[in-house]
Amino acid sequence: VSLDKLTPADPRVEHHTVTIRGNTYHYLLGNSSSPPAGTILLVHGWPDLSFGWRYQVPLLLSLNLRVVVPDMLGYGRTDAPEAAAEYSLKNMSDDLAALAAHVAGPGEQIILGGHDWGGAVVWRFALWHPQLVRAVFSVCTPYAPPRPAYIAPPDLIKILPNFRYQLQLAGPEVEAYVVGKERLRQFLNTLYGGRGPNREAAFTTADGVIFENLDKVGPTPLMSVEEVDFYVNEYERHGMHGPLNWYRTAKFNFDEELPLAEAGDAKTRVKAPSLIITASRDSALPPSMSANMDKSFDDLEKREVNASHWALWEAPADVNSHIAEFLTKVLN
Numbered sequence: 001v002s003l004d005k006l007t008p009a010d011p012r013v014e015h016h017t018v019t020i021r022g023n024t025y026h027y028l029l030g031n032s033s034s035p036p037a038g039t040i041l042l043v044h045g046w047p048d049l050s051f052g053w054r055y056q057v058p059l060l061l062s063l064n065l066r067v068v069v070p071d072m073l074g075y076g077r078t079d080a081p082e083a084a085a086e087y088s089l090k091n092m093s094d095d096l097a098a099l100a101a102h103v104a105g106p107g108e109q110i111i112l113g114g115h116d117w118g119g120a121v122v123w124r125f126a127l128w129h130p131q132l133v134r135a136v137f138s139v140c141t142p143y144a145p146p147r148p149a150y151i152a153p154p155d156l157i158k159i160l161p162n163f164r165y166q167l168q169l170a171g172p173e174v175e176a177y178v179v180g181k182e183r184l185r186q187f188l189n190t191l192y193g194g195r196g197p198n199r200e201a202a203f204t205t206a207d208g209v210i211f212e213n214l215d216k217v218g219p220t221p222l223m224s225v226e227e228v229d230f231y232v233n234e235y236e237r238h239g240m241h242g243p244l245n246w247y248r249t250a251k252f253n254f255d256e257e258l259p260l261a262e263a264g265d266a267k268t269r270v271k272a273p274s275l276i277i278t279a280s281r282d283s284a285l286p287p288s289m290s291a292n293m294d295k296s297f298d299d300l301e302k303r304e305v306n307a308s309h310w311a312l313w314e315a316p317a318d319v320n321s322h323i324a325e326f327l328t329k330v331l332n
């Protein structure tokens, strides 16, 4: 399975913008030569960009797919509205349904792939727009059924202590501190696994961002300096308010999804062919979190790769072989 990856200015993808439900989205569009065997929509997570799928796009083009990769709301060359409610999983699902109609035509079924928050989005897309889903996969992020009762984030932390960093991200400190190229670079290097001279971490799922360590952190081992430069320039456009709004949506998601939870299996089961690829060393989303998924799916495949949360870049050959195996079955 080829290991080549997109460069920031890659001729294999076009750049497009389109206004969707009031927000302007930027997306990469890769067209296979002959009529496509299908359309796949790739959804990135936090803190990432459409470019986060750089190791996967060439493989997907080789499968004769039309590949659509948006910068999600708040990121890159897509708008970053102020209100957190706009970033709800239902709004994201509805935006992507409109984007799919724009690219593939109204009512056309698509394949969806998500990583991290993008994995949460694609699972919810499958609940809100089941008729549009040809197949769906998530890297790292398990499916959590809509809940009949609201669990406020502080209480969720008691059940899922590995989510503790999300309380900090939903607050004002990280947004206020991570301003300007220098601190954006330190922040991104930190999130992508950079360490200090004595292996100090400046982010853990227990502490969140450790501000006093940020300026000690060296470059991430997962990206070239040019790639980090690209990310820093893309993040400088909006700063961190938009990306952090994704962590301020818990109550909006609960309220929107309550009718699904109350309808039970009819609205909370995923029928389309599905795949989850877990990352063995993901400290935020460990494979154990996917243990109970089977009861909500008609057709679920599970695979695991030996990687951290950033499996797309750290184990691309393994991730890509699982995706290729899954899609070859879906496309034949």
Ligand SMILES: O=C(NCCCc1ccccc1)N[C@H]1CC[C@H](OCc2c(F)cccc2F)CC1
Pocket: 045, 046, 047, 116, 117, 120, 141, 142, 143, 144, 166, 191, 192, 193, 205, 282, 283, 284, 289, 309
């Ligand atoms: O915060 C996220 N990613 C940032 C990771 C940063 C990191 C960097 C370096 C090393 C480790 C981590 N992702 C979110 C994605 C949505 C998730 O919410 C959905 C959800 C539930 F609420 C309950 C059960 C399962 C489930 F998926 C919550 C984590």
